[in-house]
Amino acid sequence: MSSARDGRVSDVSRAVSRGANFPAFGEYNEAVILDAVRRAASDISRVELAQITGLSAQTVSKVTRRLISAGIVREKGTVSNGPGKPRTILELDAKRYYAVGVHLDPAVLTCVLLDLVGGVVARRSVDLREQAKPDALIGRITDVIDDVVASVGIEEARVLGVGIASPGPLDSRTGIVSHPPHLREWGTVPLRAALIEKTGYSVLVERDVTAAVVAELWAPVDDAVADFLFLYYGTGVNAGIALGRDVVRGVNGRAGAAGHVSTGPGGEPCFCGRDGCLDSTCTPEIVVRKARDLGLLPSRADGAEGSASSLLADMTALVAQVRENPQGPAATLLAETGRRIGRAVATLVAVIDVTRVVLGGPFWEVAESALVESLQSVLRTDAALHARGRIEIVGAAVGTDVAATGAACLVLDNAFSRRPSSILLAP
Numbered sequence: 476m477s478s479a480r481d482g483r484v485s486d487v488s489r490a491v492s493r494g495a496n497f498p499a500f501g502e503y504n505e506a507v508i509l510d511a512v513r514r515a516a517s518d519i520s521r522v523e524l525a526q527i528t529g530l531s532a533q534t535v536s537k538v539t540r541r542l543i544s545a546g547i548v549r550e551k552g553t554v555s556n557g558p559g560k561p562r563t564i565l566e567l568d569a570k571r572y573y574a575v576g577v578h579l580d581p582a583v584l585t586c587v588l589l590d591l592v593g594g595v596v597a598r599r600s601v602d603l604r605e606q607a608k609p610d611a612l613i614g615r616i617t618d619v620i621d622d623v624v625a626s627v628g629i630e631e632a633r634v635l636g637v638g639i640a641s642p643g644p645l646d647s648r649t650g651i652v653s654h655p656p657h658l659r660e661w662g663t664v665p666l667r668a669a670l671i672e673k674t675g676y677s678v679l680v681e682r683d684v685t686a687a688v689v690a691e692l693w694a695p696v697d698d699a700v701a702d703f704l705f706l707y708y709g710t711g712v713n714a715g716i717a718l719g720r721d722v723v724r725g726v727n728g729r730a731g732a733a734g735h736v737s738t739g740p741g742g743e744p745c746f747c748g749r750d751g752c753l754d755s756t757c758t759p760e761i762v763v764r765k766a767r768d769l770g771l772l773p774s775r776a777d778g779a780e781g782s783a784s785s786l787l788a789d790m791t792a793l794v795a796q797v798r799e800n801p802q803g804p805a806a807t808l809l810a811e812t813g814r815r816i817g818r819a820v821a822t823l824v825a826v827i828d829v830t831r832v833v834l835g836g837p838f839w840e841v842a843e844s845a846l847v848e849s850l851q852s853v854l855r856t857d858a859a860l861h862a863r864g865r866i867e868i869v870g871a872a873v874g875t876d877v878a879a880t881g882a883a884c885l886v887l888d889n890a891f892s893r894r895p896s897s898i899l900l901a902p
Contacts, residue, residue: 504530504538506890509547512567513592518554520562539565546571547591567591572890573629575620575637575676576883578683578876579612580837581657581710582784585876586619588627589883593693597623598876603784609664617673635890636677638882640686641666642710647728650680657710679885683707683836683878684731687871688715688722689888690881691833694872703831704731704823705871707878708839710760710786712753712816714823723827736822738815753819757812759838763789771796771805790841797845806845813846817853824866825859835871836878843870 511527512519519527525535542548549568553561569590578585581603588597599619607615616639624634642655650667667680681689684707694700705715714731716723723730734754735747742751743761755761763786766772772789796805820832832854834843847868854866871877 518564574883574886576879578640578879585879608660636886638885639680640683640878640882684713684715686881687877693884705833708836736819739818759786809845810849813849817850821857831867
């Protein structure tokens with residue numbers, strides 16, 4: 476049983492929004508209590524909920540009664556903790572509702588179905604070796620969503636919605652994706668509207684790196700993960716930011732866009748007019764091109780050179796060379812790439828003032844072993860970071876499916892974590 480004495484309540488309360496004891500905030504309070512029950516490290520009762528959320532015992536009782544009637548929360552027994560009335564323990568009914576998450580990566584389409592506590596119930600992936608026009612790819616996304624939902628045998632009404640993690644540029648408010656670099660058949664595509672029409676579900680669209688940050692925030696409560704930089708190594712290199720367990724999106728939804736952060740002197744010219752940007756030196760496409768120039772990779776005879784799927788295969792082959800010859804030219808190339816990524820990360824860490832860096836994304840999963848040592852070396856020795864103490868480097872908690880999982884978590888987050896600013900009070 477968690478209690479104020481053992482410290483668990485105070486730990487959890489730092490991560491949970493505070494409620495408001497006013498009738499107009501009823502829906503918000505439901506979200507606050509749902510989030511508190513989900514994040515509870517151990518058994519939680521109405522007493523602990525009042526302590527964690529700041530809500531009165533009467534408000535907690537009313538809200539939990541509604542949630543139990545809706546079948547979202549249930550009572551799972553009682554616990555005695557000394558003299559007095561036993562406390563009734565509450566838990567989410569994890570299988571009451573579900574959320575779908577889709578990661579639209581130019582190399583692979585990944586779809587997951589999560590339950591209410593964020594557990595992966597079903598998963599599908601589709602190789603996107605051939606470039607597809609928007610209508611065809613949207614059709615494939617719809618088919619995969621339908622397949623995942625059908626595989627569990629649940630009614631569509633129990634699906635809260637669909638989250639899409641997409642490469643940018645995009646507007647998350649409208650769900651419009653505009654000319655993503657590695658989806659060459661795409662121009663300006665109203666992705667959200669198209670998928671609402673095709674699937675019939677509510678749909679959210681977000682940058683893949685932002686979805687990845689949300690997935691990390693849905694990990695078990697830990698003060699250490701309240702503030703971090705997420706470096707996403709996909710077909711492009713980008714960053715996401717979490718501060719105070721909130722995603723930092725920025726005015727235009729592009730906070731953390733790191734493509735034009737400097738990686739140090741001597742880098743390749745970038746179209747922006749500067750030299751050594753992340754985009755011009757460290758993306759998988761650039762690394763593979765350098766490898767070909769060095770004779771480390773042959774030219775592709777299948778005409779797929781430069782496609783996302785071919786880049787993944789080429790990067791895998793390059794890392795295999797590093798394993799075979801740790802002192803060879805492939806190792807040198809990837810070590811230099813890791814150092815350059817490290818310099819960019821050092822700049823971002825210094826600007827946003829965090830001490831934790833999370834690394835993930837489809838190409839990071841492939842190249843981590845060849846990149847991480849040189850990246851860490853830069854962060855250990857960068858003079859600008861010495862006063863900040865040790866910078867912790869960790870892999871994404873969710874692993875390969877971090878963006879798809881984060882996209883589904885966006886749907887759950889929308890249900891769990893409303894804020895008072897989102898509530899319009901009638902005059």
